[in-house]
Amino acid sequence: MRYDVCDRCGVKIPEGGLKYIVRIDIVADDDNIIPEDITDEELDAMISGIKEFDPDMLERDVHQELAFILCKRCKEQFTRDPFNTMKDKLNIDEGWSGELH
Template identity: 55%
Template sequence: MRYDVCSKCGRRLYEGDLKYIVSMHIVADHDGVIDKDISDDEMQRLIAELEISDKDLIERDVHQELAFILCKRCKDVFVRDPFVTKKSSIDKGGGWKGELH
């Protein structure tokens, strides 16, 4: 019988069982500011370093998509505290107050 596995607890989730997909879209949020104190030599070194770096690693630093399957119990725990801060509850009305670039 076909089944999925909860990414958190390892519980088998058979066809017809309640399960959830947690999808994450992670994007670098560079504010466009570049350190003006960086020397030309240092800039050239960084550019050369980028040119020899693994393209996939660089792309993952900028954009990454992840997906996990969770059982109901693990989904409920995840929603209460997705970053495992151990706080009693998350700020449901607030969240991130930053600015998109």
């Protein structure tokens, strides 16, 4: 039987099962790529510096698209704390330290 795998926890999601696709579109803030008050010499230096980079790496630096499959549980956790800052866990820890006093 065909199945997908949750990219976060590894659980198998059977074909037709509930799953979510998380698409992440990372785009460089182009305000910061070329300063407005740049001189021609600085621009030339910047361009020659860029030529030394691998074009694929340069493309990833400016724009990158990622996609992940998540199960329902991981989707709930991801939407609550996408960067895994453990905010929920910190609240629990504070509660525990409160009990010690």
